[in-house]
Structure formats: structure tokens, C-alpha cells
Amino acid sequence: MSLPPVGDPSLLIFPDADKSPLSIRAKALVFIDPRSRQLRNEVERLAGLPVPILIQGETGTGKELLARHIHRCSERPSLFVALSCSSLSPKHGEAELFGYSAGAHQGAPSSRAGWLGSANGGTLYLDEIADLPLPLQGQLLGVLETGEAWRVGAAQPTPLDIRLVAASxxxxxxxxxxxxxxxxxxxYLSDGRLQLPPLRERVGDVLPLAEYFLGIYTQRLRLPLPGISLAAQRALEQHDWPGNTRELENVVHFALLVCDADEIDVHHLNLPAAPPLERIEQALERLIDDDDAAQLAVLRELLRRAEQRLAV
Ligand SMILES: Nc1ncnc2c1ncn2[C@@H]1O[C@H](COP(=O)(O)OP(=O)(O)OP(=O)(O)O)[C@@H](O)[C@H]1O
Ligand SMILES: [Mg+2]
Known part of the structure; x- marks a missing residue:
């Protein structure tokens, strides 16, 4: 299999991985597929520029991991602060994000810097930025353009130096x-736009990632390192990975726990059977723009005929 040895420049080891939160368990960024390598070059080029970055990608593709890599490359001295926009309170979102001054509302005896303030000098990672309420989107843009934020109830703005990395x-x-x-x-976000492809479109990453996760989990569970049979390798490469790298990590973890031999085989992977046509149809809908209703109709019709043939 193809995981490069430690020291190979294509395997990026994070020196401060132990400080990462539990949700980001990776100690390295495994980017081996040609598309991933290309993306990594683009990421490293953008990281040093004073532009906001938008990472678009399906769930579990590694957006937050990439954002942390950007922060590391940018050498900004302060913290990396991560916030999921969907977790902001509907009522106090503005104060949570931009901070508030003392007495701004009941129960606010002292002032608070808010999420933006705590990322001052560092990187603010805004996950699922499309979930940010519309009025706050306009206010955020104002902060990024002017370099100052108005805390709720404040008489004057506070200067802020923030590198925004947003994900969607x-x-x-x-x-x-x-x-x-x-x-x-x-x-504003479109200059530094990065598309993180789904795992099924960077098949060259699948086995190196599987091997990487095997290494991590065997170490953690103090188990001997099993191989992966050729059939299991093919199954991993052919799977659709709707949950992307996170799903692969879980599949490998599970396989390791149930594997009673020195090689992981297909049945240890517990992968679902080929996707039903319904899921293919949903995937098509995601791929095709709303504007392309005609194209979608043609594809649906083709699917329908394929389904009829399979049923015969
Ligand atoms: N290239 C990679 N190398 C090593 N580990 C990875 C890689 N990409 C993702 N992971 C691991 O997969 C998991 C999911 O990654 P991450 O949380 O960054 O994805 P995400 O795109 O932010 O997901 P979500 O959309 O659900 O927030 C994490 O445990 C992460 O460490
Ligand atoms: Mg995330």
C-alpha cells in the first residue's frame, strides 16, 4: 500500500496535534491523490496572503483540518478559534459573535469580547457560514472590511485583526x-475559494487514509497492525463514501475491532451494498444546478430505464 514514510513531504505531520480538540483526531494531513496535492499547493499559496478563505466541501471531507493547516501556514501569532454558525443562539447571536459592553443587556455586568474578539490576531474558523443569520452576515462583512467591530451596546468600535476561514x-x-x-x-469570500473534493473523487487518498487510521487506532488500542486484503482494498476504493473521510475513519476503526485475523477482509468492513437508485438520484440532484432542470429530467428518465432493465 501507498502511505509514504514519515519524513516524506507528501505526508504532513502536525507538530502540535496533541493540542487539537477531540473532534479533530488527525495527527497528519493525508493528501496523496493528485487532486489533493494540487489543492495543498493552492492552500499553501493562499495561506500567506491577507485574504479570507472559503472552503467548500461535503460533510466529513476535512474542512476543519484544512483550516487548521491554513492557520499554521499563515504563521499568525494568536489562536485558531473555531465556531459553528449553527450553534449561535437565535436570540443572542449578535452578542455572542461581536461581543457586548457592560450593561448592554440584563445579566451583562461586564463586557465580553465575543467570538471575533477572542480570535483577534489569529484565525476565526466559521463552520457552516451559510447558517449565519442574514443580518449578522452583513455585520460580519462590515467588520472584515473596516477592521473594527461594534460590540452590542458599545459607544465606540473595537479594532480587530482577524483572518477569516469560512466553511460551507x-x-x-x-x-x-x-x-x-x-x-x-x-x-468578498470568493477570491480565496477552495473546493475540497469528496473522497470518492480522490480515490488515491482512500488506501493511504485507511492505512493511516489503522496505524493510529492500532497504536491507541495496543493491537498488532493487520494488513488489508486485496479484495478489501478494492471495496474501499469502490465505495461511494457519502460521509467522506469521517466515514472511512469509522469503517477502519470498526474493522479493526472485529478483525480476528492478521488481514482485514471485505466482511470486516461492513460496507453497505451498492447504493440504491434513489440515492443515486439524490446525488444527481446535488450535482446538478437548480437552473438545469431539463438536464436533471433527462438523467432521471435514464435512471428510470436502468431501473426497469435491472428489474427484468
Ligand atoms: N486528509 C486527511 N488526513 C487525515 N485525517 C483527515 C483528513 N481529512 C479528514 N480527516 C479526519 O476526518 C475527520 C473529519 O474531518 P473534519 O472534521 O475536518 O471534516 P469537516 O469537513 O469539517 O466535517 P463537517 O462538515 O462534518 O464539519 C476528522 O477526524 C479529521 O481529522
Ligand atoms: Mg467541520
């Missing part, structure tokens, strides 16, 4: 067209 699993321009995302913010 939905296509932002589609959200703009649906009236759910601020067009100006989408423009």
Missing part, C-alpha cells in the same frame, strides 16, 4: 440565489 457544505451562490446568503459577503 452548501454551494454559497446557490444560497445567494435562494435569498439566504448575502451576495456581498459571497463576493
Amino acid at each position: 457544505s452548501v454551494e454559497l451562490w446557490q444560497a445567494v440565489r435562494a435569498g439566504k446568503f448575502d451576495e456581498r459577503l459571497a463576493h
